[in-house]
Amino acid sequence: MALDTVIAGLGNPGPRYERTRHNAGFLLVNALAAAHGIGLRQERHGALLGDGTIAGRRCLLVLPQVFMNRSGESIRRILCYTGLDAGSLVVVHDDLDLPLGRLRLRRGGGAGGHRGVASILEHLGDPAFTRLKIGVGRPPEGVPAEAYVLQEFAAGDRDALREVLARGAAALEVLLGRGLEAAMNACNPAPPREAP
Numbered sequence: 001m002a003l004d005t006v007i008a009g010l011g012n013p014g015p016r017y018e019r020t021r022h023n024a025g026f027l028l029v030n031a032l033a034a035a036h037g038i039g040l041r042q043e044r045h046g047a048l049l050g051d052g053t054i055a056g057r058r059c060l061l062v063l064p065q066v067f068m069n070r071s072g073e074s075i076r077r078i079l080c081y082t083g084l085d086a087g088s089l090v091v092v093h094d095d096l097d098l099p100l101g102r103l104r105l106r107r108g109g110g111a112g113g114h115r116g117v118a119s120i121l122e123h124l125g126d127p128a129f130t131r132l133k134i135g136v137g138r139p140p141e142g143v144p145a146e147a148y149v150l151q152e153f154a155a156g157d158r159d160a161l162r163e164v165l166a167r168g169a170a171a172l173e174v175l176l177g178r179g180l181e182a183a184m185n186a187c188n189p190a191p192p193r194e195a196p
Contacts, residue, residue, distance in 0.1 A: 003051065003082055005176060007032070008062040010071055010093040010116040012150075021136040022149040024094040025116075026063055027161075028134060032169040033061050045081055046074035055177030069115040072123030079124070089129035090172065093117060096145055098135025101160045103168055103187040105132050107180060130180065132187075134168060 009029030010022075017023050033040050038052035038061055048063040060082060064074035079089065093116055098104055107130045111118035121127055139148030153161050167187065175183035 003058045003060055003084070005057055005059045005088055005090065006062055006075075006078060006082060006084060007059055007090045007092065007172065008047075008064065008071075008075055008078075010068060010091060011063065012068050013063075013065040017150065019152045020150050021094055021153060022068060024134040024136055024161075024165075025092040028092050028132070028165050028168045028172075029061055029063060031165045032172055035169055045077040047078060049078075055173050057176045059176065069119055071116040072119035072121070075120055076123040086124050086126035086128040089124075090132060090175065091117065091120060091129055092132045092134065092168070092172075094136045094149060095133035096136060096138055096149070098133060098137075100135050100137045100157055101164050102135035103132065103164060103171060104135075105130065105171060105175070105180070105184050105187050107131075130175070132168060132171065134164060 007029060009025035011017065011026030012022060030040065033050055036052055036054050038050040040048045040050040040061060040063055042049040046064060046066050048065060049060060051058065051060045062075070062078055064071045066074050075089070079085065093114055095104065097112070108127045111121055117131065120129070136149065139145055171183050171187040174186045
C-alpha cells in the first residue's frame with residue numbers, strides 16, 4: 001500500500017514544552033499514534049516519524065523536532081522525501097481563537113497568526129494543506145499570547161483536553177476514511193439556526 005497522507009502535529013521539542021498549550025498538535029498526533037499502535041521513534045528530516053495504516057490509508061505521522069517557527073523546514077523535507085504535495089498534508093495545531101474543547105477542520109487559508117503554520121506556508125509556497133485546529137482559548141487579561149501558549153494546561157482543563165484530543169483523533173480517522181466533508185461535519189460546529 002502506497003503512502004498517501006502525511007499528518008504533522010506542531011509543537012516545540014523537549015520536556016520543557018511537553019504539556020504546554022502550544023504543543024496541542026503534538027499531543028493529538030501522539031494520541032492518534034497510540035490508538036493505532038504506531039511508534040513515533042524514527043528520526044529523519046528533523047522530525048520523529050512513524051508510519052502505519054489508519055482507516056485503510058497508509059499514513060506517515062510526523063512530529064517536527066525543530067522549534068515551532070521553523071516547522072516548515074522539516075515538513076518541506078518530509079514532503080520531498082515522500083514525493084507527496086501539500087494537498088496530501090494534514091497539519092494539527094493549537095488555535096487561540098477557539099475555546100478549549102473546540103476543533104475546526106479546514107483546507108487552505110492563511111496562517112492566522114500561528115508561527116508554525118506561517119513557516120509551513122513560507123517553505124511550501126502552497127496553502128492547499130488541511131489544518132485541524134485545536135482550541136486552547138484566549139489568554140487572561142494582561143498575559144501576552146506568546147507567554148500563554150508556552151504555559152501548561154491548567155489542572156482544571158485536563159479533562160476537557162483529554163476529551164478534545166480523543167475527538168480530534170476520531171476526526172482524523174473520519175477524514176482518512178470518508179473524506180474532508182464528512183470529517184468537517186463531524187468536528188466543526190454547525191451554524192446557529194435562525195429563529196422562524
